[in-house]
Amino acid sequence: MDVLVPFAATEPKTRLAGVLRPDERAAFARAMLEDVCGTVAEAGGSPTVLSTADLDCEWPVVVDDRLLTPAVNDRLDPPVAVVMADLALSTPAALSRLFGADGDVVIAPGLGGGTNALVVRHPDFSTDYHGVSVADHRRIAEAIGATVTEIDSFRLSVDIDEPEDLVELALHGDGPAAAWLEDAPVGVGTDATGGRATVTRG
Amino acid sequence: MDVLVPFAATEPKTRLAGVLRPDERAAFARAMLEDVCGTVAEAGGSPTVLSTADLDCEWPVVVDDRLLTPAVNDRLDPPVAVVMADLALSTPAALSRLFGADGDVVIAPGLGGGTNALVVRHPDFSTDYHGVSVADHRRIAEAIGATVTEIDSFRLSVDIDEPEDLVELALHGDGPAAAWLEDAPVGVGTDATGGRATVTRG
Numbered sequence: 001m002d003v004l005v006p007f008a009a010t011e012p013k014t015r016l017a018g019v020l021r022p023d024e025r026a027a028f029a030r031a032m033l034e035d036v037c038g039t040v041a042e043a044g045g046s047p048t049v050l051s052t053a054d055l056d057c058e059w060p061v062v063v064d065d066r067l068l069t070p071a072v073n074d075r076l077d078p079p080v081a082v083v084m085a086d087l088a089l090s091t092p093a094a095l096s097r098l099f100g101a102d103g104d105v106v107i108a109p110g111l112g113g114g115t116n117a118l119v120v121r122h123p124d125f126s127t128d129y130h131g132v133s134v135a136d137h138r139r140i141a142e143a144i145g146a147t148v149t150e151i152d153s154f155r156l157s158v159d160i161d162e163p164e165d166l167v168e169l170a171l172h173g174d175g176p177a178a179a180w181l182e183d184a185p186v187g188v189g190t191d192a193t194g195g196r197a198t199v200t201r202g
Numbered sequence: 203m204d205v206l207v208p209f210a211a212t213e214p215k216t217r218l219a220g221v222l223r224p225d226e227r228a229a230f231a232r233a234m235l236e237d238v239c240g241t242v243a244e245a246g247g248s249p250t251v252l253s254t255a256d257l258d259c260e261w262p263v264v265v266d267d268r269l270l271t272p273a274v275n276d277r278l279d280p281p282v283a284v285v286m287a288d289l290a291l292s293t294p295a296a297l298s299r300l301f302g303a304d305g306d307v308v309i310a311p312g313l314g315g316g317t318n319a320l321v322v323r324h325p326d327f328s329t330d331y332h333g334v335s336v337a338d339h340r341r342i343a344e345a346i347g348a349t350v351t352e353i354d355s356f357r358l359s360v361d362i363d364e365p366e367d368l369v370e371l372a373l374h375g376d377g378p379a380a381a382w383l384e385d386a387p388v389g390v391g392t393d394a395t396g397g398r399a400t401v402t403r404g
Contacts, residue, residue, distance in 0.1 A: 015397065094354055109356065112366065112398020113373055113390070131392050132399050134373060152296055154311065157356040162398070164314065171315055171336060188315070190333050195217065195363070196314020197334050 001099050001119070003045040004075055006068055007033050007085040009053035019163050019186050019201050031180040032088045032160060033057070039175065040083055043095035049085070050075065068129045076126060082118045084110075088169050088177035089155040090117075098156065103149030105141045108156035109134045116159050122146040166199045203301050203321070205247040206277055208270055209235050209287040211255035221365050221388050221403050233382040234290045234362060235259070241377065242285055245297035251287070252277065270331045278328060284320045286312075290371050290379035291357040292319075300358065305351030307343045310358035311336045318361050324348040368401045 011022070012029035020028060037047040037059045049061045050071055064071040072082055081099060083090070098108055098117050105125055110116035113132035124144040128136040141148045158168045160177070169178055170188045187202040213224070214231035222230060239249040239261045251263045252273055266273040274284055283301060285292070300310055300319050307327055312318035315334035326346040330338040343350045360370045362379070371380050372390045389404040 091354075109374065112369055112400075113392070114398065130396070132373065132390070152293075152357050153354050154356050154359040155354050157359065167314055171334065172311065188334070190315070194332070196316065198314075 001045050001079055001081050002077075003040045003047045003081040003083055004050045004072060005033065005037055005040065005047050005059075005083055005085050006050045006072060007052070007055070009051045009055055013086070013161070015162050016166070019166065019199055020184065024184065028177070028180055028184070029086070032177040033085045035175040035177040036083060036085050036087050036090060039087075039090050039092055039095060042092040043099060045081060045083075045095065045099060047083075069127055072129070073126045076120055078123055078125075079119065079121045081120070082127070084116050084159050086160045087116055087156060087158075088160050088175065089158050089172055091155055094151075094153045094155040097153065098151050101149045101151060102147075104146035105137065106149045106151060107134060107137055108151040108153055110159050111157055114159060117151075117156050163199050164196065167197045170199070171197075203247050203281055203283050204279075205242045205249045205283040205285055206252045206274060207235065207239055207242065207249050207261075207285055207287050208274060209251050209253045209257070211253045211257055215288070215363070217364050218368070221368065221401055222386065226386065230379070230382055230386070231288070234379040235287045237290050237377040237379040238285060238287050238292060241289075241292050241294055241297060244294040245301060247283060247285075247297065247301060249285075271329055274331070275328045278322055280325055280327075281321065281323045283322070284329070286318050286361050288362045289318055289358060289360075290362050290377065291360050291374055293357055296353075296355045296357040299355065300353050303351045303353055304349075306348035307339065308351045308353060309336060309339055310353040310355055312361050313359055316361060319353075319358050365401050366398065369399045372401070373399075 013025040040047040047059050049059050051061050051063050052065050055061050104122035106119035108117035113134050115133040115137050167188050186199045188197050190197045215227040242249040249261050251261050253263050254267050257263050306324035308321035310319035315336050317335040317339050369390050388401045390399050392399045
């Protein structure tokens with residue numbers, strides 16, 4: 001299956017500013033992109049990086065500097081998948097479940113209402129990544145009479161966007177992005193409240 | 203399968219204090235408990251509520267006011283499962299995957315290093331819910347030579363503990379707990395930053 005992997009090439013991962021410097025964020029975003037494209041290929045997909053700027057990369061790259069939604073919609077030629085470049089917890093098994101699931105539209109929801117991965121088999125479907133996109137994508141599918149399947153995957157639900165997501169990568173990742181993080185100056189721990197683990201720059 | 207459902211009966215869900223009043227938190231915790239026990243039963247499990255205080259409930263209840271770890275370990279008679287009472291996104295399908303997975307120890311990781319659900323088939327395994335429990339449980343299993351399987355489930359990874367978890371319940375839940383939340387004075391939305399959706403008291 002053709003798989004678009006959208007990538008923000010300029011100042012990526014600004015929400016990680018509290019724990020990673022700009023050069024580290026850029027390197028980390030690249031490590032995640034390579035990781036995700038490799039995992040897509042292992043799962044039998046053919047990745048194309050949809051980048052906001054030119055990129056030296058081992059995978060095919062197309063450049064489109066528009067916002068995510070129009071850039072994706074212009075290339076939504078079914079059957080096609082869209083897999084975010086920061087799904088560093090994704091595994092071949094998780095992506096195989098996505099690619100292999102039945103349905104005109106297959107959605108892997110992301111934390112906080114996102115759509116982290118998507119398979120589109122219906123010619124009239126279009127994306128809307130602005131706002132609570134999982135709800136928008138359900139509505140768009142319903143409006144065109146497309147069947148929707150949702151994939152229940154923790155590994156596809158965590159896009160590495162906020163500092164707390166680094167906890168998930170440190171605890172559950174095993175690819176190049178997790179290896180990059182292991183060498184980075186951040187540590188994972190819990191405080192005395194018994195809540196979720198957090199990361200700190202050490 | 204016998205399934206322990208640990209429940210903190212006194213002042214539950216204090217981390218939701220920013221959006222729910224104490225009486226609302228107590229009612230919501232009860233709605234989630236009933237929801238989870240019902241889902242466990244639909245998945246073929248026999249739930250027993252392991253409560254910190256006496257409780258009027260349609261399911262069997264045992265009371266143990268100690269901390270979670272010793273209370274669970276005293277009742278860890280394999281094969282047995284432990285499913286947290288705040289897994290309000292759990293479905294019969296997700297719990298069936300958990301109960302049906304092979305392995306001496308089956309773990310459904312929670313966000314932030316937690317262990318949201320567990321199946322124990324090895325007589326020497328014991329739990330340690332303090333700290334980053336998923337890492338501890340992997341270590342404990344390894345030390346006794348027990349095989350570990352991890353379940354990749356978004357629905358089992360989200361325990362409803364922090365205000366942002368209510369977003370997941372509002373967007374993905376369809377049981378009694380989600381119905382309770384729908385009637386509660388909280389709303390889900392996104393701000394202009396394009397980040398994850400949040401809840402606000404409206």
